[in-house]
Amino acid sequence: MEEEVQEIExxxxxxAELMTIxxxxxxxxxxxxxxxxxxxxxxxxxxxxxxAMEELAKEYEAREGGLQIRSIxxxxxxxxxxxxxxxxxxxxxxxxxxxxxLASLETLAVIAYKQPVTVPExxxxxGVQSATxxxxxxxxxxxxxxxxxxxxxxxxxxxxxxxxxxxxxxRDLTELPSIEDFEDLVS
Amino acid sequence: MEEEVQEIExxxxxxAELMTIxxxxxxxxxxxxxxxxxxxxxxxxxxxxxxAMEELAKEYEAREGGLQIRSIxxxxxxxxxxxxxxxxxxxxxxxxxxxxxLASLETLAVIAYKQPVTVPExxxxxGVQSATxxxxxxxxxxxxxxxxxxxxxxxxxxxxxxxxxxxxxxRDLTELPSIEDFEDLVS
Amino acid sequence: MIHLCDPFEINYKFTITNYxxxxxxxxxxxxxxxxHRETAEIVRDGSEELxxxxxxxxxxxxxxxxxxxxxxxxxxxxxxxxxxxTYLEYIQMMKKLDIAVAADFLVMAxxxxxIKSKMLLPRDPKAIGEDEEFDDPRQELVDRxxxxxxxxxxxxxxxxxxTIEQAIFTRGPIESDENNAEVDAxxxxxxxVFQKIAARHxxxxxxxxxxxxxxxxxxxxxxxxxxxxxxxxxxxEFFEEMRSKRELVxxxxxxxxIVRTETVRLLQKTTFGDIVLKKV
Numbered sequence: 001m002e003e004e005v006q007e008i009e010x011x012x013x014x015x016a017e018l019m020t021i022x023x024x025x026x027x028x029x030x031x032x033x034x035x036x037x038x039x040x041x042x043x044x045x046x047x048x049x050x051x052a053m054e055e056l057a058k059e060y061e062a063r064e065g066g067l068q069i070r071s072i073x074x075x076x077x078x079x080x081x082x083x084x085x086x087x088x089x090x091x092x093x094x095x096x097x098x099x100x101x102l103a104s105l106e107t108l109a110v111i112a113y114k115q116p117v118t119v120p121e122x123x124x125x126x127g128v129q130s131a132t133x134x135x136x137x138x139x140x141x142x143x144x145x146x147x148x149x150x151x152x153x154x155x156x157x158x159x160x161x162x163x164x165x166x167x168x169x170x171r172d173l174t175e176l177p178s179i180e181d182f183e184d185l186v187s
Numbered sequence: 188m189e190e191e192v193q194e195i196e197x198x199x200x201x202x203a204e205l206m207t208i209x210x211x212x213x214x215x216x217x218x219x220x221x222x223x224x225x226x227x228x229x230x231x232x233x234x235x236x237x238x239a240m241e242e243l244a245k246e247y248e249a250r251e252g253g254l255q256i257r258s259i260x261x262x263x264x265x266x267x268x269x270x271x272x273x274x275x276x277x278x279x280x281x282x283x284x285x286x287x288x289l290a291s292l293e294t295l296a297v298i299a300y301k302q303p304v305t306v307p308e309x310x311x312x313x314g315v316q317s318a319t320x321x322x323x324x325x326x327x328x329x330x331x332x333x334x335x336x337x338x339x340x341x342x343x344x345x346x347x348x349x350x351x352x353x354x355x356x357x358r359d360l361t362e363l364p365s366i367e368d369f370e371d372l373v374s
Numbered sequence: 375m376i377h378l379c380d381p382f383e384i385n386y387k388f389t390i391t392n393y394x395x396x397x398x399x400x401x402x403x404x405x406x407x408x409x410h411r412e413t414a415e416i417v418r419d420g421s422e423e424l425x426x427x428x429x430x431x432x433x434x435x436x437x438x439x440x441x442x443x444x445x446x447x448x449x450x451x452x453x454x455x456x457x458x459x460t461y462l463e464y465i466q467m468m469k470k471l472d473i474a475v476a477a478d479f480l481v482m483a484x485x486x487x488x489i490k491s492k493m494l495l496p497r498d499p500k501a502i503g504e505d506e507e508f509d510d511p512r513q514e515l516v517d518r519x520x521x522x523x524x525x526x527x528x529x530x531x532x533x534x535x536x537t538i539e540q541a542i543f544t545r546g547p548i549e550s551d552e553n554n555a556e557v558d559a560x561x562x563x564x565x566x567v568f569q570k571i572a573a574r575h576x577x578x579x580x581x582x583x584x585x586x587x588x589x590x591x592x593x594x595x596x597x598x599x600x601x602x603x604x605x606x607x608x609x610x611e612f613f614e615e616m617r618s619k620r621e622l623v624x625x626x627x628x629x630x631x632i633v634r635t636e637t638v639r640l641l642q643k644t645t646f647g648d649i650v651l652k653k654v
Contacts, residue, residue, distance in 0.1 A: 023253030066210030085541035128433030
């Protein structure tokens, strides 16, 4: 009975209530959740959702518990705190996963900064064939095909994926430092 | 090196520290965790673990957030609060459905590369009935009917839709990677 | 044969002294390395002795940058003769070790030799002056090196980020995830999946070819024989014996033909029960 009444003339949710709800939803989601999705489901203002998430993140921060709220790949996510990695790894009996090779990392860097970019363009910058690396990056879902270039042979173009953002802890591509920033290091 | 030293003369964990760690471990676990398992992994007294978990459960209770610590099937678990089940269910139902099952993906691949194609032809190629997948793909608007084939029974032909192009980031069908694109990478 | 085109993917590490070498490590697939600590090393000490750790250059530009740093040379004023010599020594070493030198490394060697020879050419007196720098044969190489090094640094940044990310864990699976046991898809997944189906299909076709196709006449003959032997046949069971779609169709047509021409009837003993082909 009570629920029905609530459904018909729902009293506006208080900020505290909203925090409670978004915490539950971000928890059940199996990947970072965009505040727009949350706003749609809850029929709330996107700004209110963002505010609730920010507040929740602050609360987690202040609590200094085992978990943190992260803004990643355009969404929100609950994850363990970095400092606890040793215990977590011991518990899960996992070892740090194999890292990308130097060649694959370089290829990924070129794709991240030059996307959409073709295989010949990557060769131009790296000075070496990158097919193996591109295959690896596709297999690991770090890059995706981004259509074909209107050039001779219509080569495939590549760009980074959402998984790239997640695996490298980026909110979006603009969070990458500018490639020109690396110039200072060169000389 | 550092790890080894830490391993040998680890300073005893404070109750607060322990709460932080067990929270992270229960969070990452794939099923309710027994305090004995936690005690073993952390090389702690089982009583200390039980106390930390009880304390954590109380804290969650007092916080009145979106999550709760539950003791279930002889172990501990983090779950959403029961009162929020309606919002949670609604959220889970409306999750953006850009995802496809493997069967649907196979059917979509056949349709994408062989279009326009009929249901019997898809059966011929996949070797299994694809009716459910075709329904899913139609529901997700990834495929559309493309008229009937001039053959016995005049079966319906299917092809990919405009939404398919959008979802897979293609400008037109010629942008679909070809077998040759792939061979370039594996050679 | 070891290919150097992607040295890290092979993770070879050699230590060479007096052109004798010892294979230190050989693993495939797995590569756990420290981006900063494990850079390649070429050590020249006094005598003719040359110590090299190879296999850790991501490409010719990487090797070249390394050699320039090794010589403590200014990137804007590369001692091209010396660098070319060391570069060629390195390539020689590869060949001695029976390592297939990737074409890209040889292309760079050719470029270096070309630049070196251009540097030896007497300069056009008219060009000396404001245009001098413009004509420097090394310029293009310097530009490429500078451009490449930015991305090499960016790769280092990505390495750092992934290391930090590896210390962060997301929640374990929960009940509701199971409703969502589905896969994300990209166009490459489509292609891979399609190739797999095609491969599967080829196997099946092969199997079908290996089997002898039963003609309609043979099918009718064997069906008749069975009916007269047993008096009746369960149709569902009969159809389930068919091994391909084509056989199934043949069997179906055979049944229709027999019902039309012979004294047999189709019977369904109960509603929704099995259909039986029975001799009248």
